Amino acid sequence: MSGSSLPSALALSLLLVSGSLLPGPGAAQNEPRIVTSEEVIIRESPAPSVTLQCNLTSNSHTLTYSYWTKNGVELTATRKNASNMEYRINKPRAEDSGEYHCVYHFLSAPKANATIEVKAAPDITGHKRSENKNEGQDAMMYCKSVGYPYPEWIWRKKENGMPMEIVNTSGRFIIINRENYTELSITNLQITEDPGEYECNATNSIGSASVVTILRVRSHLAPLWPFLGILAEIIILVVIIVVYEKRKRPDEVPDDDEPAGPMKTNSTNNHKDKNLRQRNTN
């Protein structure tokens, strides 16, 4: 929660006063001091808009320009020439969290900056809903997150409905963790023990999030049963068709080419007579 600015401003001024009473090196009196607003923690979504403030005080050098950076990258359209810097985040979300710096550049002095941390609980933005592989192949599941501070990743597998941490007894599990990314690889999939629900969990000082990926392992023999079933069905069909035909016309012999066999229709015309004529000449 961002505290109200009044007591913190008082605390800050107290600090400044006590600091100025301390004897310091001669150059310290010329050091610019920057007063910043408090660190921000984004909790609920949608969260109320947030304004980061930096105020350059006790500066004896000429200011050339100033700007904001987030995680080391300069933010566009923030470059100004002012000692009072403000950066407003409308509708802050987890991806707006990070380490913000207000940076001041001077004409003939090194630049100065101050840090404001914007923290949020991690939000998992990318993962596979399911992974289907054949046994013996390798499976790869990943999770991507946004949020600062960078989370700690834990992979769990649901056994009997309860997520249990993965134990790498077989040596086939490889986990790679980076700041906002984690990857679980399983080599040489075994159909007896590997299929199931795998959960990646991201936890930081503010909160945690987790999502589930379902791993399915296909057996080499799986299509064999339907194949044999269809084969049997076709054989039965062919047998039925052939038997039906034999039973309907038991008197037919394939070699029978009795020339004057009974004609099945009564219509006559020249063509048919021609045919008969040609046949009878044989």
Added chain:
Amino acid sequence: MALRAEPPDGGWGWMVVLSAFFQSALVFGVLRSFGVFFVEFVAAFEEPAARVSWIASIGIAVQQFGSPVGSALSTEFGPRPVVMAGGILAALGMLLAAFATSLTHLYLSIGLLSGSGWALTFTPTLACLSRYFSRRRSLATGLALTGVGLSSFAFAPLFQWLLSQYAWRGALLLVSALSLHLVACGALLRPLSLAEDPVVGGPGAQLANLLHHGPFLRYTVALTLINTGYFIPYVHLVAHLRDLDWDPLPAAFLLSVAAISDPVGRVASGWLGDAVPGPVARLLMLWTTLTGVILALYPGAQAPTALVALTVAYGFTSGALTPVAFSVLPELVGTGKIYCGLGLVQMVESIGGLLGAPLSGYLRDVTGTYTASFVVAGAFLLAGSGVLITLPHFFCLSAPTSKPQDPVTEALDTKVPLPREGLGED
């Protein structure tokens, strides 16, 4: 078996229609839905897309160029054993493909082996169907050919599901089992002996006779021209719509609209072909001309409603011309030579099919839009329908429907030596 003077026009013929329906589904439906496997092969073998698409091209080419072989064998042994053997070959090709370790294996197993199996099934089945029907031939053919469109609907999602459940090797195994149903379809093709059969002789004699048969040759030329333009919209419609700034999903949806009006056109045209007296070639010319005109109108249509209307009409007319295209042949050459005739026609017209799509793509690359492609496709169709006018008895008010034309029997008397023994097809 006793000889029949007339095709039965019903009875067991309807079982042959059923068999032809499932056959066209299992041959062309599988071919058209094979694109689903495409992505898997590219990933599994790490080959570029162009090389993977050769699998389907080889399969189609073998099926079409092998058609005369299927026809000749059917003339000799009857359709039943040939189609059953074809079914076994097609299934065997898919089965071997499930164990493939390189792209070449797939070229040989799916392309060559399954393609040969398909060559032995499709043409003999349609020819057998034409022998079973005379008065209702077009309707029967139209009904049988709806199998192609309906299976394209069903097989694409089915194959996708098989791939996610069993991975591509398991899915190929099950597609092989599916293709084996062709054997059951072949068992339904009960042989029929018609009165004309003993006259026309064996396959060699038939082929020689057909190559000297004027109307048959002109018909083959017409079909080749038609085939060149026929496939263009199916191949390039989506790309043309994207050029007009359509989104991919509505563009694909428009193609399925054509796929719906296609079988409607087939059945309607089949019924019409039987109901209208006179040579069926006239109806073929009507549908071909309409399709050609529609294709030529495509570049002029910009508004979405116009494009939708044109696509629905294209689906209807292009579907309508298929059953009548098959029905013209028995009128020209007689049901006795239908096997060889159909095989030859398939082989020659496939040249048009192979050339049409690349030609259209080339025109698009040269001119920048699909306007030239569509107009040229329409021109091919109109040229084909023009050649159809030269067929015999075209302008008669009524003509015999299933009996062979007079020029054919005269040709038989003079050119083909009558076989003395081994008469009667089984």
